[in-house]
Amino acid sequence: MKKFLLIGIILFLFTDLRAQTNEQVSADSIAYQLQRKKINSMLDMRKVRFGQYSQSLNEHTGIFGLQTKSDIRRSNDILMDIVKTDDNIYKELKILLEYRAFQQRQIQSHSKEAETINQNYVNLISKLRQQNAVLKASAQKADTMQYIYILIIVLMIASILFLISRKSKVKV
Numbered sequence: 001m002k003k004f005l006l007i008g009i010i011l012f013l014f015t016d017l018r019a020q021t022n023e024q025v026s027a028d029s030i031a032y033q034l035q036r037k038k039i040n041s042m043l044d045m046r047k048v049r050f051g052q053y054s055q056s057l058n059e060h061t062g063i064f065g066l067q068t069k070s071d072i073r074r075s076n077d078i079l080m081d082i083v084k085t086d087d088n089i090y091k092e093l094k095i096l097l098e099y100r101a102f103q104q105r106q107i108q109s110h111s112k113e114a115e116t117i118n119q120n121y122v123n124l125i126s127k128l129r130q131q132n133a134v135l136k137a138s139a140q141k142a143d144t145m146q147y148i149y150i151l152i153i154v155l156m157i158a159s160i161l162f163l164i165s166r167k168s169k170v171k172v
Helices: 002-058 069-171
Strands: none
Touching: 002 069
């Protein structure tokens, strides 16, 4: 009965730890996915801007089909937007990589924590087995001593009866 109760408690605690870990990993992976979507949308925006830049380079609104200052400025503005977008993409990628490293550290710490808990459970179980063995030995010793005491009492009663019966024969 005690073994089943102990196993039940251990399983309950392990299940609770597992549920907390799964909830945390789920929330972390959602945040990671959101960060990836943000970076992908920024890359799509960069692709659109680069298409606009290519188109602006091909536009020649000046005399004799040449580019004007405004055409060049517009192309440079688009190029500057692309550079700013690239900078933002690098920042977001850095955040994503840091987040990924954080997730890996978190998973390692959870793994170590679970390993420590499992080791503690193993130690507890072995300690309880040792205590159980000691208690069984103690109970067996007590049973043996009880049989010895009963045997001594029976021998004492038998010797008393023998002495009484011998005295009664001597008096007659």
